[in-house]
Amino acid sequence: MDTDLSSQDRKDLDKFIKFFALKTVQVIVQARLGEKICTRSSSSPTGSDWFNLAIKDIPEVTHEAKKALAGQLPAVGRSMCVEISLKTSEGDSMELELWCLEMNEKCDKEIKVSYTVYNRLSLLLKSLLAITRVTPAYRLSRKQGHEYVILYRIYFGEVQLSGLGEGFQTVRVGTVGTPVGTITLSCAYRINLAFMSTRQFERTPPIMGIIIDHFVDRPYPSSSPMHPCNYRAGEDNGAVYPSVEDSQEVCTSSFSTSPPSQLSSSRLSYQPAALGVGSADMGYPVLFAGGLHAAHPHQLIGPGKEGGVPPVPSQPAHGTQADQERMCTPLDGVHYSAATPSSSEDTETVSNSSEGKCGSPHDLLETIFVRKVGAFVNKPINQVTMANLDIPFAMFAPKNVELEDNDPMVNPPDSPETESPLQGSLHSEGSSGSSTGNTHDDFVMIDFKPAFSKDDILPMDLGTFYREFQNPPQLSSLSIDIGAQSMAEDLDSLPEKLAVHEKNVKEFDAFVETLQ
Amino acid sequence: MVHFPPPRRQMVGPGRTRCCGPPGAAPAMNCRAEVLEVSVEGRQVEEAMLAVLHTVLLHRSTGKFHYKKEGTYSIGTVGTQDVDCDFIDFAYVRVSSEELDRALRKAVGEFKDALRGSGSDGMGQISLEFYQKKKSRWPFSDECIPWELWTIKVNVVNLANEQERQICREKVGEKLCEKIINIVEVMNRHEYLPKMPTQSEVDNVFDTSLKDVQPYLYKISYQITDSLGTSVTTTMRRLIKDTLAL
Numbered sequence: 001m002d003t004d005l006s007s008q009d010r011k012d013l014d015k016f017i018k019f020f021a022l023k024t025v026q027v028i029v030q031a032r033l034g035e036k037i038c039t040r041s042s043s044s045p046t047g048s049d050w051f052n053l054a055i056k057d058i059p060e061v062t063h064e065a066k067k068a069l070a071g072q073l074p075a076v077g078r079s080m081c082v083e084i085s086l087k088t089s090e091g092d093s094m095e096l097e098l099w100c101l102e103m104n105e106k107c108d109k110e111i112k113v114s115y116t117v118y119n120r121l122s123l124l125l126k127s128l129l130a131i132t133r134v135t136p137a138y139r140l141s142r143k144q145g146h147e148y149v150i151l152y153r154i155y156f157g158e159v160q161l162s163g164l165g166e167g168f169q170t171v172r173v174g175t176v177g178t179p180v181g182t183i184t185l186s187c188a189y190r191i192n193l194a195f196m197s198t199r200q201f202e203r204t205p206p207i208m209g210i211i212i213d214h215f216v217d218r219p220y221p222s223s224s225p226m227h228p229c230n231y232r233a234g235e236d237n238g239a240v241y242p243s244v245e246d247s248q249e250v251c252t253s254s255f256s257t258s259p260p261s262q263l264s265s266s267r268l269s270y271q272p273a274a275l276g277v278g279s280a281d282m283g284y285p286v287l288f289a290g291g292l293h294a295a296h297p298h299q300l301i302g303p304g305k306e307g308g309v310p311p312v313p314s315q316p317a318h319g320t321q322a323d324q325e326r327m328c329t330p331l332d333g334v335h336y337s338a339a340t341p342s343s344s345e346d347t348e349t350v351s352n353s354s355e356g357k358c359g360s361p362h363d364l365l366e367t368i369f370v371r372k373v374g375a376f377v378n379k380p381i382n383q384v385t386m387a388n389l390d391i392p393f394a395m396f397a398p399k400n401v402e403l404e405d406n407d408p409m410v411n412p413p414d415s416p417e418t419e420s421p422l423q424g425s426l427h428s429e430g431s432s433g434s435s436t437g438n439t440h441d442d443f444v445m446i447d448f449k450p451a452f453s454k455d456d457i458l459p460m461d462l463g464t465f466y467r468e469f470q471n472p473p474q475l476s477s478l479s480i481d482i483g484a485q486s487m488a489e490d491l492d493s494l495p496e497k498l499a500v501h502e503k504n505v506k507e508f509d510a511f512v513e514t515l516q
Numbered sequence: 517m518v519h520f521p522p523p524r525r526q527m528v529g530p531g532r533t534r535c536c537g538p539p540g541a542a543p544a545m546n547c548r549a550e551v552l553e554v555s556v557e558g559r560q561v562e563e564a565m566l567a568v569l570h571t572v573l574l575h576r577s578t579g580k581f582h583y584k585k586e587g588t589y590s591i592g593t594v595g596t597q598d599v600d601c602d603f604i605d606f607a608y609v610r611v612s613s614e615e616l617d618r619a620l621r622k623a624v625g626e627f628k629d630a631l632r633g634s635g636s637d638g639m640g641q642i643s644l645e646f647y648q649k650k651k652s653r654w655p656f657s658d659e660c661i662p663w664e665l666w667t668i669k670v671n672v673v674n675l676a677n678e679q680e681r682q683i684c685r686e687k688v689g690e691k692l693c694e695k696i697i698n699i700v701e702v703m704n705r706h707e708y709l710p711k712m713p714t715q716s717e718v719d720n721v722f723d724t725s726l727k728d729v730q731p732y733l734y735k736i737s738y739q740i741t742d743s744l745g746t747s748v749t750t751t752m753r754r755l756i757k758d759t760l761a762l
Contacts, residue, residue: 039595041612041728043580046593052579054595054612120706126575127700129596129609134693138607171697174704 005179009113013178016113017073019050020121021080021101024128024185025065025154026055028082028099031132032141032150051122061152064227068154074103076181081160083153084137085226089146093226095163096137096150097189102159104184108177120176124185127174135171135189151226164190547662550702552695553669556604557684558638561631561670563601564692565624569644569736570599570610571696572666573620575703576646577611577731581722583715594729605689608696613729623736630740631672638672640740646732648710649720660735663708666699 005013030037039054049055065080074080079102087093111117132138141150161168173185501508556564579592595612610617627642646664675681710732713721722730 036598036600036607037609038597039612041579041593041595043592043728044582045579045590049593052591052593054593115712123575123703123706126596127703130571130574130696130700133598133607133609134696139605142607172704173700176706 005113009179013113013117013180014073016118016121017178017183018069020125020183021069021074022057022062022065023050023053023055023125024099024101025080025082026057026061027125027128028084028132029061029152030056030058031129031138032084032152034141034144034150051118051125053122053125055125060227064154068156070156072156074101074156074183076103076105078157079103079159081155081157083155083163084141085151085153085163086137086140086144086148087151087226088148093151095165095190096140097135097187098159098161098164099187100159100185102184102186103181106177106182107179108182109179111177111179113179117176117178121183124174124176124183128185131171131173131187135187136191137189149228151228153226161188164188165192167191546708547665548702548707549665549667550699551667551669552698553671554688554691554695555671555673556688557675557681558632558672560601560603560684560688561628561672562621562624563604563606564688565627565642565668565670566610566620567599567601567604567606567608567692568666568668568695568699569620569624569642570617571608571699572644573616573731573734574609574611575699576664576734577613577616577729578722580724580726580728580730581718583718587714589715592728592730601689603685604692605685606692608692611729611731613726615726616729616731620736623738627738630738631670638674639670640738641667641669642736642738643667644734644736646734649733651720660733663710 037056039056041054042049045052069080072078079100081101082099083095084097084099085093085095137150140148144150168188169191170186170188173187175185176183552568554564554568574596577594579594581589581591583589596609597612598607599610600607624642627640631638631640644666645662647660647662650659650661652658673684675684710721718724721733723733724730
C-alpha cells in the first residue's frame with residue numbers, strides 16, 4: 001500500500017477539507033440563527049450536496065468563511081474558529097462558545113481518502129448537527145430577539161479561549177484521521193451562563209443589571225467584525241436546490257441593521273437559483289465504487305473534475321473576489337481585554353459552584369453571596385430598607401448601569417477586619433460595622449434568589465434550604481476533642497493488641513501456610 | 517420466573533437473532549453495546565426515547581444508494597430537521613424522513629403503553645439493534661448478526677406538583693444533552709461498520725424499504741421490568757424486507 005499520497009488523493013483530500021470547513025461553519029451559524037432548520041432528504045443525488053447532507057449554504061457565511069481562510073486550509077497551529085457571542089441591546093457582549101476545527105500531526109496513512117475519509121467527514125458533520133443543539137448557547141439563540149442577539153465571527157489561526165471566562169467546558173464533536181493529519185472538531189463553551197436561566201433575559205429589564213458582572217466591553221478589531229446570526233432566507237424560487245422551510249413563526253427577529261453587519265444588502269437578495277448553479281459546480285458528485293466487483297475500487301468519478309478547486313461562479317454581492325486566491329494575512333484572533341479581576345473571581349466562584357464543590361460552609365457562603373448579587377443587582381431590594389443597612393449594604397442597592405465603578409462585583413471593596421472566619425471570607429462584605437457576627441440576619445434581609453430557584457412559585461424553597469444549612473453543625477467525628485479521644489484510646493489499646501497477636505503467632509503462620 | 521440475563525427475543529418469521537457472540541464466519545466479531553439510562557416523568561418518555569433513537573439513527577443512516585454499472589454507486593442526500601420537545605427543555609436533530617419517524621414513533625408508543633400498562637414501578641428498557649443479514653444455505657434460514665446495540669434504560673418517576681415538573685423538564689433536558697454527547701462520542705470512535713455492499717448484498721446491510729433515506733438494518737425491541745424484578749419480555753420487531761420476494 002502506498003504510503004505517499006497520490007497527487008489525485010491529495011487534491012481530493014484538500015478539497016474535502018476545504019468544503020468540510022465551509023460546511024462546518026454553515027452548520028454552526030445556522031444552528032445559532034434562532035430558527036428551526038429543516039432540509040429535505042433527496043433519494044436521487046443532486047450532485048451538489050457535499051458529504052451527502054442537505055446543508056444549505058448561506059452566501060454571507062460562505063463569504064466570511066472563505067475570507068477568513070484566505071485560501072488556506074486548517075493545519076497544525078492554524079485552526080479555523082467560529083466564535084459565537086451574545087450582544088445585548090445595550091451593547092454589552094459576551095462570548096458564549098468557540099468552535100474549533102483543528103488539525104494535528106497524527107497521520108493515518110492507511111486510510112482511503114475518497115471513501116473512508118469522506119464518509120467519516122460526513123459522520124462528523126452529523127455529529128456537529130447534533131452537538132450544536134446541545135450546548136447552552138442553542139437555547140439562548142432560539143430566544144434571541146429584542147433584548148439580545150447572537151453574533152458569530154470566523155477567524156483563522158490560533159485558538160483564543162480567553163474570552164470564555166474561567167471554568168469553560170469543552171466538548172469534542174469528533175475526529176477524522178487523514179493521511180496528512182487528524183482533523184478535530186470541538187467546542188469550548190462558557191458554562192457560567194448555563195446557570196443564567198433564559199427567563200431572566202426575557203423578564204428582567206434592563207438586562208444590564210443581570211449581566212454586569214459577566215460582560216466586558218470588548219473592542220472589535222475592524223478586520224474581523226461580528227455578524228448577527230439572524231439571517232432570514234428569501235423566497236425559495238429555485239427548483240434545483242432542496243428548499244428550506246422558512247419557519248417564520250419561530251424566528252423572533254427581523255434583520256439586524258446594526259453596524260457590524262456589512263452584508264445586510266446582500267441578505268435579502270439570496271437567490272437559491274444562482275446558488276444552485278454555483279453549488280453544482282463546486283459540488284461534489286458522489287460516485288463511489290462499491291463492493292468487490294468494482295472495476296476501479298474507490299475511484300472518484302465525476303464530471304468537471306479537472307483537479308484542483310473548481311471555480312465558483314459569481315454570486316450576488318460577492319463576485320468572484322470571494323474565491324480569488326488572496327495573499328492577505330490570515331485573521332488573527334481578537335485579543336479581548338482580560339476579564340476584570342472581580343469578574344474572573346466571580347466566574348471562578350461560580351464555576352466552583354457548578355462543579356458541585358460545596359465542601360465547607362465557607363465556600364458555600366461565598367458562592368451564595370456572589371450569586372446573589374449577580375442575579376438581581378437591578379431588582380428593587382425591598383427588604384434592604386428594613387434593617388440597618390446604610391453603610392454595609394448601600395453598595396448592593398440597585399444602581400444605574402453606568403456606575404460600574406461603584407459596583408462591588410467590578411471593584412470589590414477591601415476586605416474588612418472581621419471576627420468570625422465566616423465573615424472574613426466575604427470579600428465584598430461591608431465595613432467592620434457590620435461584622436457583629438449576625439451573619440444570618442444580614443443575609444436574610446436581602447431578597448435571596450439562588451440560581452436554580454423559580455421566581456413565582458415558592459421562591460423561598462431553595463433559599464430556605466440554603467439558609468438553614470449554611471451553618472451546619474460540625475460532624476462529631478471531625479471535632480477535635482472526640483477525635484483526639486478516640487485516637488488516644490486507639491494508641492493505648494495498641495500494646496494489648498500486639499501482645500495478643502504475638503501469642504497467636506503460630507496460628508497466624510499456619511493460616512498463611514494454607515493460603516499458599 | 518427470573519431471567520438472567522434478559523432472554524433473547526422470540527423470533528417469528530425468517531431469521532433468528534444471535535446474541536452478541538461470534539457467529540460463524542461473520543464479519544461482525546463483536547457486537548458493540550452501549551447502555552444509556554434516563555429517569556423521566558411519564559409524559560416525557562416518548563420524547564426522550566425519540567430524541568435518543570433519532571440521534572443514533574441520524575448517524576447510522578445514509579442517502580439512498582443508486583447503483584450504476586461497473587459496481588459504482590451514488591448516494592442520495594440526507595436532510596435534517598430540528599425537533600422541539602414539548603415536555604422537556606430540549607431540542608434534537610433528526611433525519612428528514614417521515615417514514616422513519618413514523619416507525620420510531622410506533623415503536624416508542626408501544627413501549628410507552630407497555631410501561632404505563634405494566635402497573636409496575638415504571639422501569640423498562642428499549643433497545644435499538646443494528647444487524648447484518650447473513651445468507652445461509654437451505655434449509656437454514658438467514659442469520660441476523662448484530663454489530664451494534666443501543667439500550668436505553670428508563671425509569672419513570674412520579675412527580676407531585678408543578679414545581680417539581682418544571683425542575684424535571686430542565687433536569688431531563690440537561691441529562692439528554694449529556695446522552696447526546698455520549699452517543700456522539702461513541703459514533704466518533706469509528707469502530708466497526710459493515711462494509712459498503714455490492715448491489716446484490718445491499719439488503720443484507722441496509723434497510724432499503726424507505727424511499728428517502730437508507731438506515732442500516734435495525735430492529736427495536738423493549739422489555740418491561742415488573743416490580744418483582746423479573747423480566748417480562750415483549751418483543752416488537754420491525755419487519756425485515758423479505759429478501760426472497762422479487
